[in-house]
Amino acid sequence: MAPVQSPLRVALVTEYYYPHFGGVTEHVQNLALHLRAMGHEALIITSRMRGSGPDMPGVYRIGRSVQLLSNGSFARITAGVGLTAAVREILRREEVDVVHVHGPLHPTLGVIAPEAARDLGIPVVGTFHSWFRRSIAYATFRGLLQRRLSRYAATIAVSVPAAEAHARYFDSRWEIIPNGVDVDHFHPNGRRPADAVGSRPRLLFLGRLDPRNGLDQLLSAMPRILSAYPRAELIIAGDGPLRRAYQARARALGRSVRFLGRVYDERPALYASADLYLCPTSKASFGITLLEAMACGTPVVGSDICGFRELVDGGKTLLVPPDDPSAWADGVVGLIRDPDRRAEMSAWGLEKAARYSWAEVSRRVVQVYLRVAGRMAADNGGD
Numbered sequence: 001m002a003p004v005q006s007p008l009r010v011a012l013v014t015e016y017y018y019p020h021f022g023g024v025t026e027h028v029q030n031l032a033l034h035l036r037a038m039g040h041e042a043l044i045i046t047s048r049m050r051g052s053g054p055d056m057p058g059v060y061r062i063g064r065s066v067q068l069l070s071n072g073s074f075a076r077i078t079a080g081v082g083l084t085a086a087v088r089e090i091l092r093r094e095e096v097d098v099v100h101v102h103g104p105l106h107p108t109l110g111v112i113a114p115e116a117a118r119d120l121g122i123p124v125v126g127t128f129h130s131w132f133r134r135s136i137a138y139a140t141f142r143g144l145l146q147r148r149l150s151r152y153a154a155t156i157a158v159s160v161p162a163a164e165a166h167a168r169y170f171d172s173r174w175e176i177i178p179n180g181v182d183v184d185h186f187h188p189n190g191r192r193p194a195d196a197v198g199s200r201p202r203l204l205f206l207g208r209l210d211p212r213n214g215l216d217q218l219l220s221a222m223p224r225i226l227s228a229y230p231r232a233e234l235i236i237a238g239d240g241p242l243r244r245a246y247q248a249r250a251r252a253l254g255r256s257v258r259f260l261g262r263v264y265d266e267r268p269a270l271y272a273s274a275d276l277y278l279c280p281t282s283k284a285s286f287g288i289t290l291l292e293a294m295a296c297g298t299p300v301v302g303s304d305i306c307g308f309r310e311l312v313d314g315g316k317t318l319l320v321p322p323d324d325p326s327a328w329a330d331g332v333v334g335l336i337r338d339p340d341r342r343a344e345m346s347a348w349g350l351e352k353a354a355r356y357s358w359a360e361v362s363r364r365v366v367q368v369y370l371r372v373a374g375r376m377a378a379d380n381g382g383d
Contacts, residue, residue: 008369009041009095013087013113014102015065015076017046019053021238021262022208023288024102024129027158027179032058034180034362043094045087045113047078062086063108067241074210074241078108088116098369100125104152105138105145114151123153123372127177131161131285131307138169146170153372156365161306162285175368180361181291181353188297188350189272200231201336204274204298206267206289207281209240214280214303217325219246222253224329229336232256234278237263237270271296275342276335279303282322287311291356294349299342301331316348 012032016024028044035042043058047065055061063080087109091099099117103110104126114124126149138145146169149155155172157163163174203225207213218234225232234253236246239262250257263270271277277293277300284307291311293300302308303322312319318335320327335342369375 006375007040008373009097010035010369011043011045011091011096011099012102013045013099013109015047015078015106015109017044019049019051020076023179023286026288028102030180030182030358031362031365034358038362038366045090060090083108084112084116087113088119091116091120091122096122097373098123098125102127102129104128105149114148118151125154125156125368125372126152127156127158128162128166129158129285131165131283135169142169154368156368158286159307159310161310177361177364178356179286179288180358181295181356183295183353183357186268186271186292186295199229200233201229201275202273203232203234203332204237204270204277205234206237206270208238209243209246211242212281212283214282214322215246217280217323217328218278219249220325221328222256224326225332226256228333233258235260267292268296271298274298276301276332280322280328284308290317291353295353297346297350299335299345300349315352316345
């Protein structure tokens with residue numbers, strides 16, 4: 001089978017988009033940009049959020065985004081009236097060929113968008129981004145949600161752990177297509193990990209400041225790190241609901257901890273200028289920030305959780321228990337003292353990140369679109 005090379009019109013539906021920063025936001029944004037670069041049309045349907053500025057063309061906002069505590073983090077749902085009708089009108093007016101929902105089965109957009117698409121006879125693809133041990137909601141509404149999921153033309157998971165988590169409750173034909181990394185944007189700056197760190201090692205945390213991402217573990221580890229390297233610096237890039245609490249806790253550490261707030265374009269420079277990237281999250285289906293750091297040549301220390309173990313797959317990244325500050329301190333100090341190992345980690349990370357380029361990820365997603373939209377044509381040379 002070979003794809004018919006006519007442009008597709010795709011609607012990417014997500015509760016998570018700018019100004020909310022996170023893995024799903026970055027996934028949707030990069031997928032949209034690469035679809036357009038391939039000659040397809042990509043629009044994004046999301047909700048109105050406080051602090052959002054001018055959007056790029058093709059972004060549609062409906063309703064109002066509300067944050068709720070869920071699954072150890074802060075989730076978003078869209079509130080408002082007439083949401084299904086609003087989505088249906090966008091899909092109809094834009095003559096969409098495929099609806100791609102990020103966060104299927106999740107309220108609100110993950111439920112209403114497939115219904116709007118069904119009304120118009122548009123095939124729906126769903127990408128599952130999350131991992132969890134158990135879900136009371138899925139267990140309670142399993143039958144209803146299974147019927148909804150069975151209407152999807154294709155279901156994608158960003159990792160095997162994400163697929164396995166959902167497969168505990170639902171039957172589907174899971175396709176594994178990972179998150180991607182923009183290796184043209186995230187790249188080394190010429191600084192070598194084997195260079196002497198000196199007396200002031202630079203440690204980087206980059207992520208949303210919520211309970212799941214584990215910054216409290218690093219703050220607890222810092223006194224032990226500072227006892228070995230008194231001038232070590234922990235750079236905290238990101239924002240979130242716990243920022244004030246973390247800042248209050250970090251005051252006792254003085255100038256060794258610095259909060260940058262929300263970052264975006266600065267990320268490649270931050271990764272590349274760090275001696276180590278530290279990712280202590282306790283729950284993740286995939287390690288997108290690990291890949292970004294690897295693409296910049298920065299050695300990574302991550303939590304020993306299933307989402308990261310699959311990505312590392314026996315490689316050179318150091319994984320430590322997510323809830324053991326002493327292990328974090330020992331791991332960091334050991335790597336600071338070992339430039340040869342940091343150089344080995346950097347070289348392996350660069351090779352690993354290259355396998356997850358957005359060009360390859362987008363190509364695989366488009367193959368799914370072509371299939372469900374009926375755009376696959378028989379190869380004249382085949383049977």
